[in-house]
Amino acid sequence: MMEKKIIYMDNAATTPVKPEVLKAMLPYFTEKFGNPSGIYSISSDNRSAVDDARALIGTTIGTTPENIYFTAGGSESDNWAIKAAAEAYRDKGKHIITTKIEHHAVLHTCQYLEKCGYEVTYLDVDENGIVDLEQLERAIRPDTILISVMFANNEIGTVEPIAEIGKIAKEHGVLFHTDAVQAYTRLPIDVDAMHIDMLSASGHKINGPKGIGFLYIRKGVKIRSFVHGGAQERARRAGTENVPGIVGFARAAELATEHMEAYTAKERKVRDHMIARIEAEIPYARLNGDRERRLPNNVNFCFRFIEGESLLILLDGKGICASSGSACTSGSLDPSHVLLAIGLPHEIAHGSLRLTVSEDTTMEDADYVVDSLKEIVAHLRDMSPLYEDFVKKNRGDSYVQ
């Protein structure tokens, strides 16, 4: 019999909307439907709901409401930040610095700008995925207009030295954007102390709704309108506000920030338990990402001799939702660019597995997942010609794993 219970271990992909969040949102679909730009009372109530949400979100990253611009999500925020900065500062120069491990919303935007005549430096990362600050500083040129480095990596969970990068950017008078989609409400963020000029975040990663995000733009950064056609978002992004989304996002951010310490402590405990058990009980497994500078909810391993998609389907058969950086899951022939950037050979990168927990993940869930994983990895290795070769090659030598 298949296990009926679903164990959701893909919280870096998306999260369920919390009941409190849904409750806060619901009135804004029906009785509180007014366009915030109207002058009648049902509209002005909505106007203040949006204002309150903006103020609340501002406080979660240490800023004031006028610097928060609501968008449709993290990808839009990244696109806006990079394209608009490129356009606004092109008289100063056409050079952008980013890293090889960014989300595709940043990488593909940079590649697009390269086609438009911009130059982009893609910084290397070390074997744990951390940016080299000296390499970053050396890459800055007189025509560099923007540095974009993610706060924490979505695949391997590595947390970048954001405050240090912000300091370098400020010293050189270069704008600094960070994609904080994974870090937002899981790690403390202070845009002033960290010298962040622009920051992207998303609602659905923090138990808020999909289709809502924000871009923080520091006052004085002269980037332009992304959507023309109205006065919304200080005329920088026109369009009637997604009021239920904004209200839900703010409620989710409020809950997550209020409980950040408690939630992330629970996540860390489960994360560390899973990492310890996998390392102790599954041979030829490699932890990807930095051990210390790591998102509280991220577990990422490569299992040699097996392929990620097979692993995911068999885990799904046991009710476990996870993700992989294998080629088969990326829709291309290459495995994840992040795993290649940390120096893994292709065939090992194909065998990656990402498990991202939440504060609701129990130790029992974690144990069930590791137990299932042990069984599945062994089963797939039994089927693997690479494992067969490996075992035959080592037979006669010491017979230890």
Add this chain to the structure above:
Amino acid sequence: MYSEKVMDHFQNPRNVGEIADASGVGTVGNAKCGDIMRMYLDIDENRIIRDCKFKTFGCGAAVATSSMATELVRGKTVEEAMQVTNRAVMEALDGLPPVKVHCSLLAEEAIHAALWDYAEKNGIKIEGLKKPKEDIGEEEIEEEY
């Protein structure tokens, strides 16, 4: 994304394993691209495939096509096995998603590679059979990380 038959052959693969002293063994694919298939054939003096086993490193479709290919060639003569094309494997599995069609090609190549090995060992020629491509990338897999 997969048909029920693909899921069945992936979750309950037929004929996984090795054959000691096989009449022919063929390995195709490339670890870099994420698929390697190895086919073992046991062929009797009447050129009938008595047994066929496989080992595969790869996605669900790679495992399912290997499993189905072994089922399709078992009990067949060498000449009949040559007719087991990638299309035949795909049809037997009720189709594959477009991005996975290459897995069925790999299954056909694996059968051919094992037959080639059998033909070489026995100094015989099989009509229409070509030398398989050497493309395994074993040296890469030995790399330590």
